[in-house]
Amino acid sequence: MEDHDSFRRQELVFAALNLLLIGALLALQAISRFVRGRPTASVIVVLAGGFLVQAVYLIWLRTRKARISEVTRRFLTYWSLGFNSMLALVLTSLTIRGDTAYYALMLLPILEASFRLSLGVTIAVIALADLISFMGAYGLKFGEYIEAGAMSVIYTVMGVLVWMLVNNLRAREASFVRNLQELDRTRQQLLSEEKLAAIGRLSRAIAHEIRNPVAMISSSLATATRPGQDETEREEMFSIAAKEAERLERLTTDFLVYACPRPVQPSRVNLADTLNYVATVARAHAANEGVTIDVAVDSNLEGEFDATQMYQALLNLVLNAIDACNRGDLVRLDAQKNGSGKIRIDVVDPAGPIPAEIVARIFEPLFTTKQGGNGLGLAIARNIARAHGSDILLRINESRRVCFSMEIPAHSGSQSLR
Structure with a gap:
């Protein structure tokens, strides 16, 4: 039709x-x-x-x-x-x-x-x-009949030939449509299978992450309640159980943030305030690791983004950078406008290069090489960046220089400061 x-x-x-x-x-x-x-x-x-x-x-x-x-x-x-x-x-x-x-x-x-x-x-x-x-x-004259006959032959050949060509094209088009539909069904099936496989991998990783603190809590409580335990050892077991419970709570909270992200509510925000606040919060952890944080941003630079979510994403990037550094290293947090009218934010550290096998999985949920980490920090940060119409990229990965970058919309000048 x-x-x-x-x-x-x-x-x-x-x-x-x-x-x-x-x-x-x-x-x-x-x-x-x-x-x-x-x-x-x-x-x-x-x-x-x-x-x-x-x-x-x-x-x-x-x-x-x-x-x-x-x-x-x-x-x-x-x-x-x-x-x-x-x-x-x-x-x-x-x-x-x-x-x-x-x-x-x-x-x-x-x-x-x-x-x-x-x-x-x-x-x-x-x-x-x-x-x-x-x-x-x-x-x-008789010759006119010959001309009429020739014209009849032309009509017949033209009509039948055009009909055959048109219907051949329609048959091919129908075949192409069927092939495209079959390809689409196959693609949907592959996507469904890939999603199921991803859910399976994620479920196994979550089960593994949850099992360890649950086992520690269970064994600590069992030891603490065993008859004949002195008070010091019992307090130590209760302390271990409390710490593991806190780690379990942090894991489930991070997973919920990753699985059910909050809708973005962008507003006009001073980027210098956001980056300095992230640096201030991270400096206590940086001091414990012997790492310095430096912020380079124009004090008047403003963007359109969800300040709470952006703070969470940047803090995850900065904390990851700190954990990758050695004592005496410097982590830089930079922001500047690029040529496309957006603001590029860079988190730079000297702990490079990251091995290729790790780069391939670096944003994978629950994948981590960090002791005590849950592998959700970069995944959450990437979700937040994508919700802002951007992404997080490993822009530089070379010796003594690793740079994670993301872009956010610059302030257009049409809204009032909130």
Whole structure:
């Protein structure tokens, strides 16, 4: 079934060509009447009437905006066939036993039938065109019948050949559509299987991460409640259980943040305040590791982002950088506008390069090489960046220089400071 737009384009082309054909015949016959006194005035009137009807039809097609239904399409197709056929019959009848070329009006009905209708209908239209050709030769010399026969052969070859080509193309198109649908089903199946596999890997990793603190809590409590334990050892076991419970709570909280991120609520924020706050919060941990944090950002630089989420993402990046450093190293937190009107934020540390096998999995949830880490920090940070229409990239990974970068929208100047 042809869709509305395709039918409308085809019908506009057919109608415009038909108008051009009728107009050319009208002009030629008007000149012939002026020069030779033939054909009769009735022929000119019929041609002029046909030209007017076709012009009105073309205007209606061009101005119609409503969708053309399947029933209307079929009606318009048969109307076009009938209009040209009737016009050719009438004009041939008026000029019988004389010079006539009105069989040319059957060219477009044959083509239209070949494009849209069955082979049987196409052959019927060809037969009508052949009849009109022989009508035009009636009562004339034998050579005129030969010309009519040649024209009939041309009509038949043209109509059948176009019908075969069009239907061959439609069969190929249908085959392509089926192949695309099959590919789409296969793709969806592969995606579903990949999602299930990813869920399985994630579930195993979560189970592994949860099992360790649960086992520690269970064994510590069992030891603490065992008869004969002195108070010091019992307090130590309770302390271990409390720490493992805290680690378990932190793991589940981080996983919930990763699995169910909060919707982004962007606002106009001073980026220097955000970066300095992240550095201030991270400096206590940096001091314990003997690492220094440096911030380089324009004090007037402003962006459009969710300040709470951005703080969480940047803090995860900075803490990861600190943990990768050696004592005496420097972690830099930089921000500046780039050429695309966005702000690029870089977290740079000298603990490189990161091995290729780790780079391939660095953003994978629950993958970590850090003692006591849960492997969700970078995954959460990347989710936050993507929610802001950006991403986190390992932009530089070389000896003594590792740089994680992300971009955020710069302030457009159309909102008030919140």
